[in-house]
Amino acid sequence: MSSLQIKKGASRHSAYDLRDPNAQPVERHTLAVIVDNEAGVLARVIGLFSGRGYNIDSLTVAEVDHAGHRSRITIVTTGTPAVIDQIHAQLERMVPVYAVHDLTAEGPAVERELALFKVGGQGEKRVEALRLADIFRANVVDSTLDSFVFEITGTAQKVDAFADLMRPLGLIEMARTGVAALARGAA
Amino acid sequence: MDEIMTGAEMVVQALKDQGVEVVFGYPGGAVLPIYDEIFKQNAIRHILVRHEQGAVHAAEGYARSTGKPGVVLVTSGPGATNAVTGITDALMDSIPLVVLTGQVPTFMIGNDAFQEADTVGITRPCTKHNWLVKDTDRVAETIHEAFHVATTGRPGPVVVDLPKDVQFASGSYVPPSRARTGHYAPRVKGDPEAIARLAEMMETAERPILYTGGGVINSGPEATRLLRELAAATGFPVTSTLMGLGAYPASGDSWLGMLGMHGTYEANLAMHGCDLMINIGARFDDRITGRIADFSPHSQKAHIDIDPSSINKSIRVDVPIVGDVANVLGDLLRVWKERGGRVNHEALTRWWAQIAAWKAVDCLAYRQSERTIKPQYALQRLEALTRGHDRYVCTEVGQHQMWAAQFMGFEEPNRWMTSGGLGTMGYGLPASIGVQIAHPDALVINVAGEASWLMNMQEMGTAVQFRAPVKQFILNNERLGMVRQWQELLHGERYSHSWSEALPDFVKLAEAFGCKGILCSDPADLDDAIAEMLAYDGPVVFDCVVEKHENCFPMIPSGEPHNKMLLGDDKTRDAIQKGGAVLV
Numbered sequence: 001m002s003s004l005q006i007k008k009g010a011s012r013h014s015a016y017d018l019r020d021p022n023a024q025p026v027e028r029h030t031l032a033v034i035v036d037n038e039a040g041v042l043a044r045v046i047g048l049f050s051g052r053g054y055n056i057d058s059l060t061v062a063e064v065d066h067a068g069h070r071s072r073i074t075i076v077t078t079g080t081p082a083v084i085d086q087i088h089a090q091l092e093r094m095v096p097v098y099a100v101h102d103l104t105a106e107g108p109a110v111e112r113e114l115a116l117f118k119v120g121g122q123g124e125k126r127v128e129a130l131r132l133a134d135i136f137r138a139n140v141v142d143s144t145l146d147s148f149v150f151e152i153t154g155t156a157q158k159v160d161a162f163a164d165l166m167r168p169l170g171l172i173e174m175a176r177t178g179v180a181a182l183a184r185g186a187a
Numbered sequence: 188m189d190e191i192m193t194g195a196e197m198v199v200q201a202l203k204d205q206g207v208e209v210v211f212g213y214p215g216g217a218v219l220p221i222y223d224e225i226f227k228q229n230a231i232r233h234i235l236v237r238h239e240q241g242a243v244h245a246a247e248g249y250a251r252s253t254g255k256p257g258v259v260l261v262t263s264g265p266g267a268t269n270a271v272t273g274i275t276d277a278l279m280d281s282i283p284l285v286v287l288t289g290q291v292p293t294f295m296i297g298n299d300a301f302q303e304a305d306t307v308g309i310t311r312p313c314t315k316h317n318w319l320v321k322d323t324d325r326v327a328e329t330i331h332e333a334f335h336v337a338t339t340g341r342p343g344p345v346v347v348d349l350p351k352d353v354q355f356a357s358g359s360y361v362p363p364s365r366a367r368t369g370h371y372a373p374r375v376k377g378d379p380e381a382i383a384r385l386a387e388m389m390e391t392a393e394r395p396i397l398y399t400g401g402g403v404i405n406s407g408p409e410a411t412r413l414l415r416e417l418a419a420a421t422g423f424p425v426t427s428t429l430m431g432l433g434a435y436p437a438s439g440d441s442w443l444g445m446l447g448m449h450g451t452y453e454a455n456l457a458m459h460g461c462d463l464m465i466n467i468g469a470r471f472d473d474r475i476t477g478r479i480a481d482f483s484p485h486s487q488k489a490h491i492d493i494d495p496s497s498i499n500k501s502i503r504v505d506v507p508i509v510g511d512v513a514n515v516l517g518d519l520l521r522v523w524k525e526r527g528g529r530v531n532h533e534a535l536t537r538w539w540a541q542i543a544a545w546k547a548v549d550c551l552a553y554r555q556s557e558r559t560i561k562p563q564y565a566l567q568r569l570e571a572l573t574r575g576h577d578r579y580v581c582t583e584v585g586q587h588q589m590w591a592a593q594f595m596g597f598e599e600p601n602r603w604m605t606s607g608g609l610g611t612m613g614y615g616l617p618a619s620i621g622v623q624i625a626h627p628d629a630l631v632i633n634v635a636g637e638a639s640w641l642m643n644m645q646e647m648g649t650a651v652q653f654r655a656p657v658k659q660f661i662l663n664n665e666r667l668g669m670v671r672q673w674q675e676l677l678h679g680e681r682y683s684h685s686w687s688e689a690l691p692d693f694v695k696l697a698e699a700f701g702c703k704g705i706l707c708s709d710p711a712d713l714d715d716a717i718a719e720m721l722a723y724d725g726p727v728v729f730d731c732v733v734e735k736h737e738n739c740f741p742m743i744p745s746g747e748p749h750n751k752m753l754l755g756d757d758k759t760r761d762a763i764q765k766g767g768a769v770l771v
Contacts, residue, residue, distance in 0.1 A: 040319075086496065093495060096316075
């Protein structure tokens, strides 16, 4: 409870209506934002999210057109449909933004994430980790007598599932790239 | 061939090429090369303010009263951080500004150098866009792009941060005709299908209302002309936000007065009861909507706005039209006329009869006093005695601002300068100087409260130095009036820190600055005192001592819908005599 003891929805103590107008179910959307690769552009985009209270579940950014000086920022966010629409409009009006694609809304899309897992252990657990990595089509990119580093590519859910299996087998640490996504088809 | 010049020379050349006549600023170490160039020329006039916040507000007043972008020049570090409040104010009210800030040399950035601040970092969320120029060859092009961004689409402030070594170094100057202004080009033409749908809805609407905002004024004179034509052709009632006052004339037949928290009874009830709301360049601000869930529950809503993020932000609309107001209104009028130019006359007559009944409540009534000056009375007299003048009005923020909006009539756009979105106390005095610099022969009045006015009173020095005969009309209630009102109505009359026990003698203060001071506390003397203020050829500080505990009504308490207006407190109930203090 807030120490201010303001009743949820009470307005008489506030200069604002304190009720949340966005109390609707939240959705997960993947946005691709094409931007000028200029100084501060990433700060600008994530500043929009933090300043306006939007969520970022995952963020991936890299230059994708060196000659055109453009970067692609892939953001996975959650919010009510109204909030998702606002995020779209707020991104689109930014000066260095060329285009915003809501890949979740615009049609089928493929999403992939790359992750590295360091798993330590010996004996039975080590064998089991290697066997599971094979099932998940993970590659071994580093090996010592008591550790492996696996490289895995897939959807965020697949990476999550692999992490759940590795944890009891001696997961030491992991690094994830965040989601990269493209719309399906030629368009 | 590009001309080779220093970065500082480029700044001045770029401003000249952009048609800039006035710069508001304050020098400092990191902008000395630019000030050196300003010294060497006469095309651009520099107005030396007393504080950087004042420079930005003055530029806002200049921009708002002319429709041209305002230009500010300040130094690094504290110069830039002092400008932040003004920049944020301009962002909230969509005022085009180009703010040039000095920066420490590029090789010292990040070293916590003397007067270093991360200006682009600090101003990123409060500008439309900003740039740190690290290469002298990019100076001119960046400034040209800055003007393009500030004035295109929804206007707003931009910052160009110029390190000192970039100002000293030489490079090639790019004129505006060859500057790349990027890909920023917001849509100005509205969707024809949506416009046709709105035209069709206008034909059958029984209780329509035009809800206009600052976007009409920002769109330019053509938008104002088209709005007036639309209102005259359809006979639809017109209300406006605080920012949009003057787009439709206060003396016009269709005028309902301002809407919102302190808007008129008729405007707010018409918004609540309408069946077709046409939002033209306004943004459904929370001071307008009150409780979202109960906002205008029975209406179809159309929204014309150049900024797509304004549409469906807080209020879901049925007909969204992204585009420039003048462009869309032109198309709308043409389509509506082609379809026959019909409206539902019978229903409109009934609607106007209902509005007349609401108007008869006379919501701005107050109890007159023969002993003390009522603030409303002071503004009524100011309005009456200045009506024929070529007049511009600025305000600070608070009760006096709302009273000025209620009691002063605006016949033309760009005549009313007030801090709407951010609500910046201390805005009015510097803004009035900016307006006066742009319109040297006009009557420029700043309606102020004494508390707001003190926040930037140092700018009286600027007014005196640059012979800006601004009239500071201070409604002095020795209180933070709006805070006091909320404490009375909503916080059990616990007046926590809402008064000042050590106010200056404003007449002596005026004289100390070298201008004229006038004190008036008797209603019988008011007209003569105002006449004395108007007759004086120079800046005046008018200390109008008013009733200390007057509340500003009507009022929609926050979080309440439009039909839950408070019309007056117990003291004014008798004066109102129309159903008591609270009408539902």
